[in-house]
Amino acid sequence: MASNIKCIGVLTSGGDAPGMNAAIRSVTRAAIFNGIRVKGIFKGYKGLISGEISEFKTNSVSNIIQQGGTILKTARCAEFLTPEGRKIAFETMQREEIDALVVIGGDGSLTGANIFANEFDVPIVGLPGTIDNDLYGTDVTIGYDTALNTIMQSVDKIRDTATSHERLFFIEVMGRNCGYLALNSAIASGAEAAIIPEISIEKDQLSELIEQGFRKSKNSSLVLVTESEITGGALKLAERVKTEYPQYDVRVSILGHLQRGGSPSAQDRILASRMGIAAIRALLEDQRNVMIGIHENEIVYIPFKRAIKKEREISDELLEVLRISSI
Template identity: 70%
Template sequence: MEQIKCIGVLTSGGDAPGMNAAIRAVTRTAIYHGFTVKGIRRGYKGLITGDIVGMESQSVSNIIQLGGTILKSARCKEFCTPEGRKLAYENMQAAGIDALVVIGGDGSIKGAGEFASEYNIPVVALPGTIDNDLGGTDATIGYDSALNTIMEAVDKLRDTASSHERLFFVEVMGHTAGYLALNGAIASGAEAAIVPEMETEVDQLAELINNGFRKSKNSAIVLVAENPKTGGAIGLAERVKKEFPQYDARVTILGHLQRGGSPTSLDRILASRLGEAAIEAFMEGQRNVMIGVRNSQLVYVPFSKAIRHNKGINRTYLDLVKILSI
């Protein structure tokens, strides 16, 4: 711990509402405890190109309410190579950075683990992804904000859906995890959710149609997690056209709308707690851990556990959607 004087912070992968709140918390907590802070722009790409800037308390003023990330983000194939990581390490040394806070999803955390093990660097990660698909934590930064965006969009779609006897498929993000689709369906009163966790167990579309999706309603909205195996909402609508031509299917893909917007209060609070805990972790001698939250308590999650994708969905929530859609 005595060797850490300067802490670097970066955001990597897809942006998520609340990342700025996390940057703010990391920066100000580090300064509060006497560390120097440097921001790395454009994620791991910034480490490779040397795009590194000094951070002061005022650098993060008036950003807690902003979506996106002031440090920018980028995918970086070069960092996946030993040569790229070597260059990143050399630039990190040249900038005087002794430890690293990485804010991102599973790919970002996997990269952080490889980098830390190769060069014996203290690294702490924060879970920043709208998909909520990291292990060891109940929630990730950006998930609640994205969920609220989905809910508001479906509320608006419901206004027009009620005017037509149609089956509406609304595609949301989460190609390996159905949290946004499932909880978005509950929050918006959708008639069903089609999630990747169930794809090997049951033909979810056939079950939906055979159960009679309309019942006493003149329209239905189904939330669908993007999934290459099912083809997402477009693939399901094509299946309806071929297999169930009696139904008029329509598709809405929310796409990157889910990533944008001001973070909710829950995401601002979560990001602030996790950001402070990242600096506390360094002070306790922790390394190669992601800061998570379980039952409202902060926890240290090994990188290997964080990227496992084994959290699973709550099956009772699927029953809840079915029960409440009658």
């Protein structure tokens, strides 16, 4: 057991995701349960540099499991990208007597954690907190399920107006270069298609959809689009339709940041709680530079370098489900 860890710091970084508060709660209480002090670091790596830190007790995380966002706040931090900034962050840890960190965030946050851990030999465990579900080594990330349900409910409402006006709707969702949100929300909402980065690299999905006559039997169509430079986004696709296929009455709906908000689903609360406890267990086992993942409903430890450098592949089976069910 790593008995030299007497105090941990916990922070949330990057884009917020529903379930982050549940993870903060779990990490805090698991640490206290094991006799470890906890310090909450506000505004992510920015707070680690500026010293915005407060000691957390059990009641510090009471009544937050149902809240969206993050009570620790989050911020981008250009200074942490520099060696000088990271040195200040390490000095803050020493001054606060923080022996290890639990970092809750996505790809960028864990990339920063990996660099910091290697530079200063700091034990760090990461929790995958991102709605994009784009981290390798875990079947699902904290916040993904809630965001997926939020998108599904929004698309259900858009379908009402799309049907009333017999329109083609492009609905843009988040995900960067990962199409899981668009693909699974398309399946869940009964959409006709999903335009995602993984496929856009290989072919022109818009031309293929139109040429296959995907509206032959329907008076309206919904197409989910991943917000990405690779897909071009919903606005660019709509402009193409207006120019190349003027027979279609096309509209765009960009769901934006509403996807990040809201009370986390039961699945996200449970996932965050399991992962938070696993993070403390990992530190007690002297694990470092690992992300807590879940695979086939079992907790796994994924080295940072694998989690952030390997790309998640889109399931061919999911693509086939959408293709067959949307005819």
